[in-house]
Amino acid sequence: MKWLPTAIAISVGLVTLLDFFFTHTLLDPLGAAFREWVIILTAFALLLGLGNLVLVHFLRIARRNEPGAGYSALVLLTTAIVLGIGLWFGLPSTPMAWVFDNVYVPLQGAFFALLAFFLATAAYRALRAHNLETTWMLLAALIVFLGQTPLVSALTEAKEWVLRVPSEAGVRGILIGVALGTLATGLRLLVGMDRPYSE
Amino acid sequence: MDALLSLLKSTIGTDQALAFVVFLFFLPLFFFAYWGIKRGVRVTLRPLASYAALKRLLAQAAEAGQPVHLSLGIAGIGDQFTADAMAGLTVLDYVADRSTISATPPIVTLANPTALPVAQDVLRRAYRRHGYSEEYDPTRARFIAPDPALYTGASPNPTLYAASPNDAFAYAAGTMQLLNQQKLIANVMVGRFGDEFLLIGETGAQRHLNQIGGTSAARVLPFVHATMEHPLIGEEIYAGGAYLSNKPAHVSSLLAQDLMRWFLIAAIVIAIALKTLGLM
Numbered sequence: 001m002k003w004l005p006t007a008i009a010i011s012v013g014l015v016t017l018l019d020f021f022f023t024h025t026l027l028d029p030l031g032a033a034f035r036e037w038v039i040i041l042t043a044f045a046l047l048l049g050l051g052n053l054v055l056v057h058f059l060r061i062a063r064r065n066e067p068g069a070g071y072s073a074l075v076l077l078t079t080a081i082v083l084g085i086g087l088w089f090g091l092p093s094t095p096m097a098w099v100f101d102n103v104y105v106p107l108q109g110a111f112f113a114l115l116a117f118f119l120a121t122a123a124y125r126a127l128r129a130h131n132l133e134t135t136w137m138l139l140a141a142l143i144v145f146l147g148q149t150p151l152v153s154a155l156t157e158a159k160e161w162v163l164r165v166p167s168e169a170g171v172r173g174i175l176i177g178v179a180l181g182t183l184a185t186g187l188r189l190l191v192g193m194d195r196p197y198s199e
Numbered sequence: 200m201d202a203l204l205s206l207l208k209s210t211i212g213t214d215q216a217l218a219f220v221v222f223l224f225f226l227p228l229f230f231f232a233y234w235g236i237k238r239g240v241r242v243t244l245r246p247l248a249s250y251a252a253l254k255r256l257l258a259q260a261a262e263a264g265q266p267v268h269l270s271l272g273i274a275g276i277g278d279q280f281t282a283d284a285m286a287g288l289t290v291l292d293y294v295a296d297r298s299t300i301s302a303t304p305p306i307v308t309l310a311n312p313t314a315l316p317v318a319q320d321v322l323r324r325a326y327r328r329h330g331y332s333e334e335y336d337p338t339r340a341r342f343i344a345p346d347p348a349l350y351t352g353a354s355p356n357p358t359l360y361a362a363s364p365n366d367a368f369a370y371a372a373g374t375m376q377l378l379n380q381q382k383l384i385a386n387v388m389v390g391r392f393g394d395e396f397l398l399i400g401e402t403g404a405q406r407h408l409n410q411i412g413g414t415s416a417a418r419v420l421p422f423v424h425a426t427m428e429h430p431l432i433g434e435e436i437y438a439g440g441a442y443l444s445n446k447p448a449h450v451s452s453l454l455a456q457d458l459m460r461w462f463l464i465a466a467i468v469i470a471i472a473l474k475t476l477g478l479m
Binding site: 049 | 456
């Protein structure tokens with residue numbers, strides 16, 4: 001029966017693909033049903049994820065000598081509190097919105113702010129001109145940086161050119177490659193050559 | 200003829216028709232390449248330093264007895280970036296296969312729960328292949344945070360969080376802590392990422408870890424170049440199966456991609472020439 005998961009995966013994949021391409025009275029409801037099933041499966045996967053998270057942190061606390069076990073206790077505590085609020089009040093609800101707005105969003109904002117410092121150290125390392133490639137990168141970065149400032153208005157046009165011509169050309173090339181790579185990966189899955197779901 | 204065109208228009212949209220043509224064009228190229236490789240045609244792949252470095256690092260990990268950290272990013276199974284998740288899982292398949300022999304299994308982190316059972320299964324199968332099923336530890340694959348909250352539907356007010364729908368900062372926080380506390384030989388990041396790539400990658404760089412990573416998101420590529428010792432740019436993340444395991448299906452799809460690329464370049468050049476001559 002090893003062929004069964006592969007056969008199911010190929011059939012569902014084919015129907016979903018045909019539903020994407022064509023409008024058909026039989027395909028449309030089937031495709032919509034499969035997409036709904038994905039949402040249900042994602043919800044179950046989230047439960048699995050929660051179980052994994054709790055297990056990993058519980059084991060860290062149980063082992064005692066692990067560094068940062070206190071943080072694991074905090075993770076378990078906040079998980080229990082947020083889960084309790086969610087189960088008791090439901091979603092959407094005022095208490096859950098309060099948790100997200102006053103805990104999640106400020107923390108996310110703090111991490112977003114950290115990006116500036118990380119970017120500075122990463123840029124310092126990446127833009128040291130030690131070969132031709134990094135010299136070009138440094139030059140382009142300088143033009144774009146200086147082009148942003150009103151004091152050096154002469155470089156504004158140069159900045160626009162760097163962003164519009166070489167940068168956009170490179171991005172388009174990368175996007176075409178990514179699209180072909182995605183197509184190839186999808187095709188391998190569709191014909192059963194890649195089977196991450198079975199031996 | 201009009202009736203046929205009307206029927207076609209009612210069953211397939213313009214965008215879908217174009218995608219269907221590309222798909223139909225790609226299909227024979229792929230199978231032709233696969234048939235050729237199965238019949239013994241040898242294909243020489245251009246060297247990719249990042250995958251060669253990964254092979255070296257796994258040997259070092261075995262000698263040092265320290266694991267590799269592999270991040271699969273924010274993509275899951277069944278969403279629009281499934282191909283990126285598959286790219287990461289292909290790398291995991293290789294890493295798990297090599298690491299289980301040396302008893303230094305990788306630590307895998309991810310932000311999308313749909314990728315978790317697959318990642319655990321890849322690890323479990325690697326142990327089973329080598330006859331160490333009892334050594335398998337499901338907590339080596341770790342779900343860090345359901346980020347971005349918007350995608351998982353956990354957010355009570357999606358419009359409020361729409362400003363950064365692709366950034367997984369909670370995932371970054373958990374993974375940065377792991378990189379800081381765990382003794383690791385390398386940090387490998389292959390999959391879909393947003394701005395969190397910089398936070399995780401820079402933490403690894405500051406700890407002087409050997410770093411290999413890449414993503415398909417064009418806006419994240421500057422972060423990849425800035426933080427990774429061995430960057431994988433764009434589509435290179437999909438080539439893992441061909442470079443690491445030399446799987447015929449992966450090599451043939453790589454060959455088909457290259458052929459398709461040349462056709463597209465030719466089409467673009469012809470279109471430019473026709474447009475310049477006023478024939479289009």
